[in-house]
Each structure stands twice: as structure tokens, then as C-alpha cells.
Amino acid sequence: xxxxxxxxxxxxxxxxxxxxxxxxxxxxxxxxxxxxxxxxxxxxxxxxxxxxxxxxxxxxxxxxxxxxxxxxxxxxxxxxxxxxxxxxxxxxxxxxxxxxxxxxxxxxxxxxxxxxxxxxxxxxxxxxxxxxxxxxxx
Amino acid sequence: xxxxxxxxxxxxxxxxxxxxxxxxxxxxxxxxxxxxxxxxxxxxxxxxxxxxxxxxxxxxxxxxxxxxxxxxxxxxxxxxxxxxxxxxxxxxxxxxxxxxxxxxxxxxxxxxxxxxxxxxxxxxxxxxxxxxxxxxxxxxxxxxxxxxxxxxxxxxxxxxxxxxxxxxxxxxxxxxxxxxxxxxxxxxxxxxxxxxxxxxxxxxxxxxxxxxxxxxxxxxxxxxxxxxxxxxxxxxxxxxxxxxxxxxxxxxxxxxxxxxxxxxxxxxxxxxxxxxxxxxxxxxxxxxxxxxxxxxxxxxxxxxxxxxxxxxxxxxxxxxxxxxxxxxxxxxxxxxxxxxxxxxxxxxxxxxxxxxxxxxxxxxxxxxxxxxxxxxxxxxxxxxxxxxxxxxxxxxxxxxxxxxxxxxxxxxxxxxxxxxxxxxxxxxxxxxxxxxxxxxxxxxxxxxxxxxxxxxxxxxxxxxxxxxxxxxxxxxxxxxxxxxxxxxxxxxxxxxxxxxxxxxxxxxxxxxxxxxxxxxxxxxxxxxxxxxxxxxxxxxxxxxxxxxxxxxxxxxxxxxxxxxxxxxxxxxxxxxxxxxxxxxxxxxxxxxxxxxxxxxxxxxxxxxxxxxxxxxxxxxxxxxxxxxxxxxxxxxxxxxxxxxxxxxxxxxxxxxxxxxxxxxxxxxxxxxxxxxxxxxxxxxxxxxxxxxxxxxxxxxxxxxxxxxxxxxxxxxxxxxxxxxxxxxxxxxxxxxxxxxxxxxxxxxxxxxxxxxxxxxxxxxxxxxxxxxxxxxxxxxxxxxxxxxxxxxxxxxxxxxxxxxxxxxxxxxxxxxxxxxxxxxxxxxxxxxxxxxxxxx
Numbered sequence: 021x022x023x024x025x026x027x028x029x030x031x032x033x034x035x036x037x038x039x040x041x042x043x044x045x046x047x048x049x050x051x052x053x054x055x056x057x058x059x060x061x062x063x064x065x066x067x068x069x070x071x072x073x074x075x076x077x078x079x080x081x082x083x084x085x086x087x088x089x090x091x092x093x094x095x096x097x098x099x100x101x102x103x104x105x106x107x108x109x110x111x112x113x114x115x116x117x118x119x120x121x122x123x124x125x126x127x128x129x130x131x132x133x134x135x136x137x138x139x140x141x142x143x144x145x146x147x148x149x150x151x152x153x154x155x156x157x158x
Numbered sequence: 159x160x161x162x163x164x165x166x167x168x169x170x171x172x173x174x175x176x177x178x179x180x181x182x183x184x185x186x187x188x189x190x191x192x193x194x195x196x197x198x199x200x201x202x203x204x205x206x207x208x209x210x211x212x213x214x215x216x217x218x219x220x221x222x223x224x225x226x227x228x229x230x231x232x233x234x235x236x237x238x239x240x241x242x243x244x245x246x247x248x249x250x251x252x253x254x255x256x257x258x259x260x261x262x263x264x265x266x267x268x269x270x271x272x273x274x275x276x277x278x279x280x281x282x283x284x285x286x287x288x289x290x291x292x293x294x295x296x297x298x299x300x301x302x303x304x305x306x307x308x309x310x311x312x313x314x315x316x317x318x319x320x321x322x323x324x325x326x327x328x329x330x331x332x333x334x335x336x337x338x339x340x341x342x343x344x345x346x347x348x349x350x351x352x353x354x355x356x357x358x359x360x361x362x363x364x365x366x367x368x369x370x371x372x373x374x375x376x377x378x379x380x381x382x383x384x385x386x387x388x389x390x391x392x393x394x395x396x397x398x399x400x401x402x403x404x405x406x407x408x409x410x411x412x413x414x415x416x417x418x419x420x421x422x423x424x425x426x427x428x429x430x431x432x433x434x435x436x437x438x439x440x441x442x443x444x445x446x447x448x449x450x451x452x453x454x455x456x457x458x459x460x461x462x463x464x465x466x467x468x469x470x471x472x473x474x475x476x477x478x479x480x481x482x483x484x485x486x487x488x489x490x491x492x493x494x495x496x497x498x499x500x501x502x503x504x505x506x507x508x509x510x511x512x513x514x515x516x517x518x519x520x521x522x523x524x525x526x527x528x529x530x531x532x533x534x535x536x537x538x539x540x541x542x543x544x545x546x547x548x549x550x551x552x553x554x555x556x557x558x559x560x561x562x563x564x565x566x567x568x569x570x571x572x573x574x575x576x577x578x579x580x581x582x583x584x585x586x587x588x589x590x591x592x593x594x595x596x597x598x599x600x601x602x603x604x605x606x607x608x609x610x611x612x613x614x615x616x617x618x619x620x621x622x623x624x625x626x627x628x629x630x631x632x633x634x635x636x637x638x639x640x641x642x643x644x645x646x647x648x649x650x651x652x653x654x655x656x657x658x659x660x661x662x663x664x665x666x667x668x669x670x671x672x673x674x675x676x677x678x679x680x681x682x683x684x685x686x687x688x689x690x691x692x693x694x695x696x697x698x699x700x701x702x703x704x705x706x707x708x709x710x711x712x713x714x715x716x717x718x719x720x721x722x723x724x725x726x727x728x729x730x731x732x733x734x735x736x737x738x739x740x741x742x743x744x745x746x747x748x749x750x751x752x753x754x755x756x757x758x759x760x761x762x763x764x765x766x767x768x769x770x771x772x773x774x775x776x777x778x779x780x781x782x783x784x785x786x787x788x789x790x791x792x793x794x795x796x797x798x799x800x801x802x803x804x805x806x807x808x809x810x811x812x813x814x815x816x817x818x819x820x821x822x823x824x825x826x827x828x829x830x831x832x833x834x835x836x837x838x839x840x841x842x843x844x845x846x847x848x849x850x851x852x853x854x855x856x857x858x859x860x861x862x863x864x865x866x867x868x869x870x871x872x873x874x875x876x877x878x879x880x881x882x883x884x885x886x887x888x889x890x891x892x893x894x895x896x897x898x899x900x901x902x903x904x905x906x907x908x909x910x911x912x913x914x915x916x917x918x919x920x921x922x923x924x925x926x927x928x929x930x931x932x933x934x935x936x937x938x939x940x941x942x943x944x945x946x947x948x949x950x951x952x953x954x955x956x957x958x959x960x961x962x963x964x965x966x967x968x969x970x971x972x973x974x975x976x977x978x979x980x981x982x983x984x985x986x987x988x989x990x991x992x993x994x995x996x997x998x
Contacts, residue, residue: 031539034543035543042547045551045579046554046570046572049569065574067571089715090836090954091699091715091718091719108710110713111717111835138574
């Protein structure tokens with residue numbers, strides 16, 4: 021039985037390591053305010069911030085600034101607490117970016133002014149909530 | 159006119175299928191309990207009931223396909239998942255794009271599997287079919303679409319558009335039928351997406367078979383006999399599920415532009431995990447057949463496989479993943495139903511297992527280190543730990559939802575860099591697995607002690623070290639982690655090849671399944687190591703732009719901006735973007751988009767110029783999916799055109815914008831994978847201010863940076879599209895514009911009729927210029943041109959070299975071949991025993 025026990029202990033040990041790293045490496049959802057605090061406290065790990073693109077009074081997205089070589093851009097994101105933040109993304113503008121309902125940025129603050137997104141997830145208006153039907157050709 | 163018949167038929171068939179599933183379950187329970195006299199009657203009744211169920215399930219599918227095939231856009235499903243322009247094979251994809259269609263597919267496969275089981279396996283029929291019928295009842299309830307008060311059971315695919323939306327048009331005209339649907343998601347317009355979902359769902363459906371046999375075994379107290387009929391099905395299931403996963407990975411590789419075949423997205427993880435557990439289960443079942451150990455482990459793993467498939471379905475389709483996945487899944491309000499479905503079978507399985515636990519035979523013998531049981535057990539444990547490591551973080555959104563449903567707050571998010579996070583564990587587990595398969599196979603085929611093991615392993619060990627050394631040196635693998643991976647991979651390949659040769663020499667190919675599958679595993683490992691570990695982005699931006707912030711200069715810009723016709727250096731290649739293309743029916747290569755003008759009819763265009771021998775100017779040609787643009791990019795080495803690639807993008811208004819698909823150049827030792835990340839939008843150009851030029855014939859001047867020659871003008875006798883009358887004067891100027899190595903002839907025209915001036919400007923979208931001939935000054939012999947310009951055409955592209963990716967694909971094929979051989983062997987075994995009447 022000794023070997024069996026050793027084996028069992030080994031498995032449990034590996035399982036615990038897996039659980040600990042899963043918790044340790046798990047990111048978290050933050051607001052820009054808490055994210056900035058984390059940065060000031062020296063925590064550099066990437067976090068998630070959920071927000072919406074800044075829109076002007078006519079509902080157009082504003083603050084989108086594409087770099088001259090078109091391979092990166094910055095935009096203004098308003099998080100769920102209403103805090104506005106300029107975000108930099110080192111990729112070309114995703115195709116349906118300005119149409120997205122909400123945007124999740126995964127990344128961290130570079131300095132106090134700019135948030136660098138390593139990855140962006142977009143939630144687009146769902147087709148299932150569509151209330152308009154194309155009536156062309158009636 | 160609205161056709162309500164077909165929808166009502168579909169809905170009615172859904173209800174029939176649901177009721178008949180419950181009846182079948184009841185009838186089989188009665189058959190199971192009945193005494194010898196009643197048994198025949200109950201069996202006949204059960205089978206009739208199942209037949210009714212099967213026919214109605216098929217009718218559901220037929221009704222839904224009829225709606226899509228005949229473009230009945232009065233139905234929500236057809237409206238939101240298909241369009242007039244879709245070819246038939248993509249209508250098939252439309253069928254399962256929606257969740258309801260996916261459930262129908264699953265139901266259909268279960269019917270097929272159930273029918274096969276009734277015919278092949280009479281003894282287990284009753285107990286197995288009870289489980290089948292119950293599963294079917296749950297699945298059909300997902301598409302039932304019945305609302306009782308606040309309670310909604312299932313989401314029916316047969317609802318009309320006017321019931322699904324509150325569009326104001328339906329208040330004015332309830333019989334309104336839209337002209338066209340919103341189309342199929344362009345990402346799914348791919349041949350792999352036609353065959354990937356059915357394969358995956360057959361895999362899902364078939365995990366039910368071993369589970370059902372196990373339940374039957376527990377109820378009838380035949381604790382070990384269930385393994386023989388279940389084993390070939392378990393291997394079949396693992397093969398099909400594995401194939402489905404690979405097809406999905408391959409589809410992602412050729413269609414999506416995230417730059418690879420595997421992304422550790424929750425949706426991918428959700429199929430990977432049950433597959434791992436299923437493979438572990440198979441190993442334990444085989445061990446049990448050989449040596450009567452690992453029975454309880456097999457049972458637990460078989461149950462876990464089935465429950466994990468349900469859990470995967472729950473994660474993916476309940477909307478709980480929400481922000482965590484790049485795949486968009488809509489919440490149809492089925493989460494509660496899915497949860498009940500999963501918990502029901504989990505509870506049934508646990509209750510039965512616990513009740514019978516004490517009676518299940520176990521082997522008291524402690525497994526020796528030199529026994530195959532020991533090594534298989536370690537292998538199964540490794541597989542289970544791999545699965546555990548993946549499912550735990552994947553479930554974080556579900557965990558958050560659970561905490562929140564109890565009023566708590568949990569802001570845990572999945573790891574920020576998923577690829578890095580999962581790889582650091584899965585890599586080492588995979589190395590361990592590779593070693594285990596190599597050693598384990600030797601234990602499997604012969605009795606081992608310390609010395610025999612040493613002798614057996616020595617040759618493969620030496621061969622694999624030499625082989626690895628060659629690979630490491632030739633392919634320049636200098637990272638220590640990758641060196642270990644290469645060693646482990648080659649070791650499992652050589653060790654299993656040695657076994658394979660022995661087996662083939664001594665006995666039949668039928669026993670070769672295991673070693674084949676393990677060789678495949680080794681190749682997959684090495685293929686992944688090269689294609690992912692050494693994937694090299696060659697489209698590094700070297701435009702030399704400096705940014706306002708210093709930190710931005712430090713970042714690698716992994717895309718290049720390609721202006722049309724302008725050569726750009728990209729590592730070993732010089733690339734030139736040459737403009738947009740379309741795919742024309744009947745022509746194998748792509749045709750330049752500029753010579754095709756849309757006629758307004760779906761997928762039809764007018765040819766503006768002759769094109770080779772394929773069509774003449776003025777012909778009407780059929781376009782294959784007119785929304786698709788292909789961007790022609792030429793690759794030069796030493797000024798010689800080597801090849802050209804045409805990555806695709808599609809603009810789809812209904813689906814919310816642009817979607818692009820990669821194009822790859824496949825070499826024997828690598829893939830060059832490219833995709834377009836952004837492009838010029840020429841639909842609605844912002845013209846800059848007018849510029850006016852005066853030029854005499856023969857002059858050379860600059861128009862928006864282009865060297866332009868004015869070669870003179872012609873007086874026209876006739877003009878395309880215009881009827882010239884007596885006294886009309888039409889003058890056409892010939893402007894030659896040079897853009898790098900391309901010379902373009904632009905011919906703005908000027909017409910005078912009854913002292914009125916008409917101007918026919920020319921627009922060149924590629925160069926982004928519009929030129930009109932404004933005036934002719936005969937006294938000075940000068941012509942006045944007005945020029946507007948906007949953005950020259952461009953694309954932003956990413957290019958990645960993926961070395962030795964073919965080893966990965968070949969490895970997967972070998973692994974699947976191994977599974978196939980094993981299925982035949984096990985089924986053969988089962989059939990022989992059954993026919994001899996030795997075993998039921």
C-alpha cells in the first residue's frame with residue numbers, strides 16, 4: 021500500500037499546484053481607478069477592464085486616433101464607473117470596433133496617462149436583439 | 159405570402175419527438191422489468207415508439223432545412239442565418255449556425271446511434287435505450303419552444319420573424335416577408351465548417367454510448383460485461399471527437415485570423431477536456447480487459463466523459479462565458495434547462511455508482527512498478543491532471559456566476575495570457591505522456607523486469623537521441639525546453655515504431671492501433687513545438703516612423719502597411735500589393751475587381767474589359783459571393799516573382815462589418831501564413847480639395863505625387879453609353895499616370911452639345927484619384943484638368959512563418975488512423991464473442 025499512498029500524495033500535490041497557479045495567474049476585472057492604484061502599488065500584471073467607447077452627443081465614437089502607419093491606434097474607453105481613459109492597442113483597428121456595444125481591454129497601465137491593451141474583446145450588438153428588419157425592397 | 163404550414167409541421171414534429179422520447183423511455187423500462195411472457199410485446203412497443211421518435215426527429219431536420227433551402231425569410235431562423243446568395247453547401251452550414259440547429263444535429267446523431275445499437279446489441283437494448291430516450295427527451299426539450307406563464311421551455315427554430323422581433327413593419331403589414339436574410343456569418347462560409355460541426359456533434363453524441371452501457375451494467379449488476387460492447391464505441395467516440403477537434407483547429411487556422419490553430423479559448427477547452435478524459439477511460443478499459451484491474455477507475459472516467467460533454471455544452475451555450483470568449487454565443491435562455499440536464503444525469507450516475515460501489519469487484523493486488531497496469535494508470539492520471547488544469551480556469555466565469563447568484567461578488571477573470579498560462583503546464587504534461595507511451599508500450603507487449611526493460615529500451619533510446627541531435631542541430635532548436643520536447647517526441651516515435659514493427663512481423667495489423675496512435679502523438683508534439691514555438695512574424699513594420707512617446711518606439715509593430723504597387727521589404731521577401739480581386743464562377747484564379755462592375759443583381763457583374771479567354775467586355779459574369787474581396791499580394795525574391803497570395807476579407811453589413819480570412823503559401827517544410835488586418839474603405843471616400851492643372855499635349859506634370867504624361871486628346875466619333883447627336887463634340891484626353899512599375903491610362907471626356915458642356919470624369923479607386931477634363935483652351939493649346947484625390951488603396955497585413963506545421967497535420971492523421979485500427983480490432987473481438995454466445 022505504501023506505493024499507492026505515495027502516488028496518491030503526488031497526485032494531490034500536483035492538483036494543489038494546479039489550483040494555486042490557477043488562482044495566482046487568474047486575472048481580475050477592475051475599473052480604471054483600481055487599475056491605476058494597482059500600478060502605483062507596483063502590481064504590473066494584466067487585468068481586465070470592461071467599458072464602452074466614448075461617444076459624442078450624436079452617438080458617434082470619438083477619440084479614435086489611428087497612427088500614421090495604421091498598425092496601431094489609441095481610443096477613449098469609459099469604464100462602468102464613468103472614468104474615461106485613453107487606451108493604446110498595438111494592432112490595426114479591428115473591423116467592427118466602432119460598432120461594438122462594450123469593449124473588454126486586457127492589459128495594464130504603462131504610465132499614469134495611458135493604458136496599454138495586450139488584447140481586446142468586443143461584444144457586438146447581438147443579432148437576436150435586433151428590432152429592426154431590413155425593409156428594403158418592400 | 160407567408161407559409162405557416164412548414165413551420166407548424168416542424169413544431170408539431172418537435173412535440174411528437176418529445177412525447178415519443180418519453181414514451182420510449184417508459185416502454186423500455188417496462189420491457190426491462192417485464193416477465194418473459196410480456197417481454198416480446200413491450201419490446202415491439204418500445205421499438206415502434208423509438209421508430210416514431212426517429213422519424214419525427216428526421217422530420218424536424220427536414221422542415222428546418224426546407225425553410226432555409228427555399229429562402230423562407232418569414233421565418234426567423236432563415237432570416238438570421240441565411241441569404242439568397244448562399245450556395246447550397248453553405249445552406250447546410252446555416253442549418254447548424256444557430257443553436258437550435260446544433261441541437262437538432264445532436265438529436266439526429268443520437269437517433270442514428272440508437273438505431274445501430276438496437277440492431278447490433280439485443281441483450282443490452284432495454285437498459286441502453288432507456289438512457290438514450292431520456293437524453294433525447296432532454297435534447298428535444300431544448301427546441302420545444304413552449305411557454306407556460308413565465309417559464310420558457312426550449313427555443314424553437316420554427317418561429318416566424320414577426321414573433322421574434324418587434325419591428326414596426328409588422329404592425330403595418332403582418333404578412334411582410336423580407337427580400338433577403340442577413341446571411342451566414344462569413345467565418346462559417348468555409349468547407350471545413352460544413353463538415354466540422356456534424357463530426358463534432360457525432361463525437362458528442364457517441365460519448366453517450368459507453369455511458370449508456372455502463373448504466374446498463376450497473377442496473378443489471380453486470381459490472382464488468384459492459385466493457386466489451388462499450389469499448390469499441392468509446393474508441394470510436396474518441397476518434398470522431400478528436401477528428402472534430404482537429405477539423406476545428408484546421409478551420410481556425412485557415413479561416414480565422416488569430417494567427418494559429420489553437421488559442422486556448424474556453425470553447426476549444428470545452429471539447430479538449432472531455433476528449434482527454436475519454437482517452438484516459440479507454441486506457442483503463444483496455445487494462446481491465448487484460449488484467450481485471452482499473453474497473454472502478456474506468457467507470458468514473460466514463461461517467462466523467464459524458465458529464466463533461468454536458469458541462470461543455472452548458473458553458474458554451476448558456477451565455478455564462480460572456481466576456482471571456484472571443485466566440486460570440488447568444489443566450490437563448492436555456493441555461494437553466496442545460497443545468498438541469500447535466501445535473502440529472504450526474505445525479506443518476508452518482509446514485510447508481512454509489513449504490514453498487516461495494517459490489518464492484520476490485521483487484522487487491524498491488525500493481526508492481528514493472529507491470530503495465532501501473533504505467534497505464536500513471537498515464538491515465540496524467541491525462542486527468544491535464545484535463546483538470548484546463549477545466550479549472552476555464553470555469554472561472556461559471557464560478558463568478560455561481561458566486562453572484564448567491565449574492566456575492568467575484569471579479570476573477572481568466573488568465574490574461576491564456577496561451578502562455580496553459581502552455582506552461584500542458585507542455586510538460588505532454589512530455590510526460592510521450593515518455594509514458596514509449597515505456598508503457600513495452601510493458602504492454604511483454605513481461606518486464608529491470609533487465610528486460612533496459613534491453614528493450616536501449617535501442618530506441620540510442621536511435622532517438624541520435625535523431626534528436628540531428629533535429630536540434632539542423633533545425634537550430636536551442637531552447638532547453640524545446641530540446642526536451644524534441645527528445646520526448648522522438649523517443650515515443652522510435653519506441654513505438656520498434657513495437658509496431660515487431661507486431662507487424664509477428665501478428666496482424668489489427669493490434670497496431672496503440673503504437674500508431676502513440677507515434678501520432680509524438681509527431682503532434684514535435685509539430686506543435688516547431689509551428690508554435692518557432693513561429694516567426696516576418697511582417698515587422700520598418701517604416702521608420704517615430705512616435706510621440708518613447709515607449710511606443712520600443713514596441714514591435716507586427717503588421718506592415720502596403721500601399722498599392724509600392725514594393726515593401728519583409729524579411730526575405732519583397733512584397734507588393736496589387737489590388738482587389740473577385741472570384742468568378744468557372745475561373746480558377748481570381749479576377750481583378752476593377753474590371754467588374756456590379757449590376758445590382760445578387761452575385762452578378764458586368765465585365766468592363768476582356769479577361770483572357772474567359773469572358774469578353776460587356777459579358778455578364780457570375781461572382782462567387784460578391785461580398786468577398788481578395789487582396790492580391792505578390793512575393794518577390796531577387797526581383798523574381800515567386801508566388802502571390804490573396805487573403806480574403808468580406809464586408810457584411812448584416813453581420814456587423816468586416817471579417818477577414820488568411821491565405822497561406824504551403825511549402826513542404828513550412829507555411830507562410832498571411833492575413834489582412836485593415837484596409838482602405840473606398841465606399842465613401844472623403845475627397846480632398848479640388849486641384850486644377852493646365853497642360854499642353856506632350857507635357858509632363860505631377861498629379862498627387864504621380865508622374866503624369868498628357869499624351870494628347872482624341873475627338874471621338876462614338877462614346878460608350880452615350881448617343882452622340884449631330885453637332886456634338888466629344889473630346890477625350892489621354893493621361894498616362896505612373897505609379898511605381900504600373901502605368902495607367904485615364905481618359906476623362908469632355909462633351910459639348912448645344913453650347914452646354916458635359917464632363918465625364920474618371921475615378922481610379924486604386925490610386926484614389928478623380929480627374930475630369932474641365933475646359934479646353936484652344937488659343938493656348940491647353941487643357942484644364944480638375945483633380946481630386948483621397949487615400950491611395952492600401953492594406954495592412956500580417957505575415958507569419960510556421961515551420962514544420964505539416965508534421966503536426968501528419969501526426970494527427972496517424973493518430974486517427976491508430977484509433978480506427980483499434981475500433982476494428984475491438985469490434986471484431988466483440989462480434990466474435992457475441993456470435994459464439996460466449997458473452998452478451
